[in-house]
Amino acid sequence: MPTTEIPTTFESLCLAAPVLEAIRDAGYVHPTPIQAEAIPLVLEGRDVIGLAQTGTGKTAAFTLPIIQRLLDGRSRLRVLVLTPTRELAAQVKSSFVSYASHTSLRVTDVFGGVGIGPQERALRAGVDVVVATPGRLNDHLERGSVSFANLETLVLDEADRMLDMGFAPQINRIIGRIPTNRQTLLFSATMPPEVEALSRKYLRKPIVVQVGRRTETAHLVTHAVYPVPRDRKGALLAELLQRRGTEMDSVLVFTRTKHGADRVARNLARHGIEALAMHADKSQNQRTEALARFRSGRVRVLVATDIAQRGLDIAGITHVINFDVPSQPEDYVHRIGRTGRAATAGDAFTFMAPDEIATVRLIERVLGKPIPRISVPGFDFGTVAAS
Numbered sequence: 001m002p003t004t005e006i007p008t009t010f011e012s013l014c015l016a017a018p019v020l021e022a023i024r025d026a027g028y029v030h031p032t033p034i035q036a037e038a039i040p041l042v043l044e045g046r047d048v049i050g051l052a053q054t055g056t057g058k059t060a061a062f063t064l065p066i067i068q069r070l071l072d073g074r075s076r077l078r079v080l081v082l083t084p085t086r087e088l089a090a091q092v093k094s095s096f097v098s099y100a101s102h103t104s105l106r107v108t109d110v111f112g113g114v115g116i117g118p119q120e121r122a123l124r125a126g127v128d129v130v131v132a133t134p135g136r137l138n139d140h141l142e143r144g145s146v147s148f149a150n151l152e153t154l155v156l157d158e159a160d161r162m163l164d165m166g167f168a169p170q171i172n173r174i175i176g177r178i179p180t181n182r183q184t185l186l187f188s189a190t191m192p193p194e195v196e197a198l199s200r201k202y203l204r205k206p207i208v209v210q211v212g213r214r215t216e217t218a219h220l221v222t223h224a225v226y227p228v229p230r231d232r233k234g235a236l237l238a239e240l241l242q243r244r245g246t247e248m249d250s251v252l253v254f255t256r257t258k259h260g261a262d263r264v265a266r267n268l269a270r271h272g273i274e275a276l277a278m279h280a281d282k283s284q285n286q287r288t289e290a291l292a293r294f295r296s297g298r299v300r301v302l303v304a305t306d307i308a309q310r311g312l313d314i315a316g317i318t319h320v321i322n323f324d325v326p327s328q329p330e331d332y333v334h335r336i337g338r339t340g341r342a343a344t345a346g347d348a349f350t351f352m353a354p355d356e357i358a359t360v361r362l363i364e365r366v367l368g369k370p371i372p373r374i375s376v377p378g379f380d381f382g383t384v385a386a387s
Helices: 017-026 033-043 058-069 086-099 116-125 134-143 159-164 168-175 193-202 230-248 258-270 284-296 329-336 354-367
Strands: 048-052 079-082 107-110 129-132 153-156 183-188 207-211 221-227 251-254 275-278 301-304 319-322 346-352
Touching: 017 058, 017 086, 033 048, 033 058, 033 207, 048 058, 058 086, 058 153, 058 183, 079 168, 086 107, 086 129, 086 284, 107 116, 107 134, 116 134, 129 134, 134 168, 153 193, 159 168, 159 183, 159 193, 168 193, 183 193, 230 251, 230 258, 230 319, 230 346, 258 275, 258 301, 275 284, 284 301, 319 329, 329 346, 329 354, 346 354
Parallel strands: 048 183, 048 207, 079 129, 079 153, 107 129, 153 183, 221 346, 251 301, 251 319, 275 301, 319 346
Antiparallel strands: none
């Protein structure tokens, strides 16, 4: 079990000099709770189940100790990280590259939506770490371009999301090709029965590291609900963005559907507010470009479906706006987890139409607290929403 005294510096975690140098390059001083608890366990070679909300530093909790365990000089494919989305795969790869910048380790990512040829060449050339989505990795297995004969560590990242997306058959096929004598790390925001079954099947005497309750939201996020008729939501969004100006300089807007995301982006353009839509109908290049422009601040508003609610690590998002109320309380938690990250405050606004009142109340019951209502003159549909 983890020690009762939680380490307060990365040096106290006994990380190697090249890893500590990369951490200093990144500007990090103190490990987050999940990093402080998980890193020693991963270094020991233990199987770990990490349960934590978004924005807790979970990726570094496994990448840092894995890099250290790879510093013995043996060059071969020894680590596989499975993720649910292309965006998360690219970001986990980026974390590995950053934290391994003072080593000779080689990392590649493998996901669909782009040509398979360059990925195949990278795999055949030899890498130490592969970060992949299950579907495309199965394609490579069928082509014989990757071998797991020497694999030592398997990471199942965002396990609940992978199962939600129907990847269980692909995950089982992949794990069936991996040596059983390995270390397995499973990270998840929630622990539904499907994830519990997966852990029982593939992990050996795992240690559970849990940070916060599964429905807990980031402490630095300010929540608010705006009662508004459904057909006035677009006008309210434009009003808030125009009225608050630079205060809302990095805004992630969630819609329920792909068409809704496009419609919101077009409406904002008509109000002179540049916005980009991101959803599954966009090509990988379009999605990558949209993220790059949003991350750099060239575009202040990104409108997305729930494809973006998990796995996007974008610093400095000031506001998350639920244009449509999420149907599940845990989706609310995942969405607003895009702001209030890394000790930075953020705001989470939810636009509530009359037919969404019951869903908002369910979210409040699960969160264990009411969400304040904000009435905007000319937009509030009536006092019943605030009762």
